Amino acid sequence: MPDYNVYKKGDKWVGEKEGASRASVTGDTQAEVxxxxxxxxxxxxxxxxxxxxVNGQIREKNTIAPAKDPRKTKG
Known part of the structure; x- marks a missing residue:
């Protein structure tokens, strides 16, 4: 299960997987990202x-559950 960070970089908000070299998600607002x-x-x-x-400090952490597979069939 990968962990992600949402933070401000320049004038954009980014969502980045821990250990990644670039952002997975970018946007104009923290809520959107x-x-x-x-x-x-x-x-x-x-x-x-x-x-x-915006000061870089963690203000909240959320644990995200896996998405549910809409199909109940194997494979």
Missing amino acids: YRETRDLSQRNGGGEISVHG
Whole structure:
């Protein structure tokens, strides 16, 4: 389960997987980037998202559950 960070970089907000060299998600608002990062995390098996304020400090952490597979069939 990959973990992600949402933080401000320059004039944009970014959602970045821990250890990645570039952002997975970018946008103009923290809320927009958080939603897209949450959806990405769900699709990739869940994980934890750390939301940083404009000062760079973590202000909240959220554990994201894996997305549910809409089909109940094997394979």
